[in-house]
Amino acid sequence: MQYMLALPNGEQIPYHLERRARRTIGMKITANGLVVHAPLRIRQSELETLLLSKARWISTKLQARQSASIPEFQWHDGATLHLLGQPLTLRIIQATRNSSPELAGRELRIATTDPHDHGLIAHKVIQWFKKEARLDFIRRLPILAARLGEPTPSLFLSNARTRWGSCNSRREVRLNWRLIQADPSLVNYVIAHELAHLREMNHSAKFWAVVASIYPEYRQAERDLKACSQQLYLIG
Ligand SMILES: [Zn+2]
Structure with missing residues (x-):
């Protein structure tokens, strides 16, 4: 049964x-x-x-x-990546010199002298994701902090294997760069969660009330994050 x-x-x-x-x-x-x-x-x-x-x-x-x-991610031309929940097609272009990835519409184009050097392509694309993550998170952080009435804490990117974010008593918020692949609502949720730790350094009922005050749909977001976490760990 x-x-x-x-x-x-x-x-x-x-x-x-x-x-x-x-x-x-x-x-x-x-x-x-x-x-x-x-x-x-x-x-x-x-x-x-x-x-x-x-x-x-x-x-x-x-x-x-x-x-x-889950099979390992294949860094080949036409592979699907995600940026803020939207699919991106990886385009690997044979060229006379290597260059950093560039976004063109829904394509992420990378020019390389060796399209079969998957290690180099992976490295460059992940660097690109990290840069995008920093740009995006640094915009969201003050907006959500203001909602909580807190000054904007310092932002650091993390590469953690098991967590999406963390916050310490020195008011440092760490966010996993892989989140930049997720839907914006999930990025907002993780930021709201870490900001709430500025008030409550635990996961008590009081803490969740603070989360709810700036991100009411947090339960759904927790579930969605869990559901897509393997997808987010496919690369890097
Ligand atoms: Zn927490």
Whole structure:
């Protein structure tokens, strides 16, 4: 039987339940997702309480499984990249000298002496994304800070593997450059989230109330960010 496990953060995890003559509950992650083996008599509510206590383990394992199945990004002509949620087509142009990528309509054009030097192309495109990220984030930061009534904190780009942003007591906000690929609403959300840490250095109810005061749709944004995070980590 297929069921849905609703996590406190709003995420829904489908799972396949098989009841068996056994005493303990077993869980495994398969190509089809989470499979739970449970004793015949255990009540559904009891089972879900137990699954919820293992939610972190389940999410981590599911994510690892998914990322293992995602193919590596191919840096070839015609590949699709994203800038602020909009697709960009990568155009690799054979030329007599290398140059930095340039945006032309919905194309990101890069001229190179060796179109097969994927390492160099990747490096140059990622540099370009970082530059775009800085330009974009530095515009948004004061707008959202003003909404909170806070002076604009210092901005740094981050290259973190596991987080979108951070904020410290020295009023330094770090934002992951990969966010520049995401929809603008998600960039705004992460900035709002980090700015709220200027008031509350924790994730308490008080903190989320501050987030909501400048970004009311934060729950949806959290879900959307989770849903697209693998996509955002495809490059770099
Ligand atoms: Zn936080």
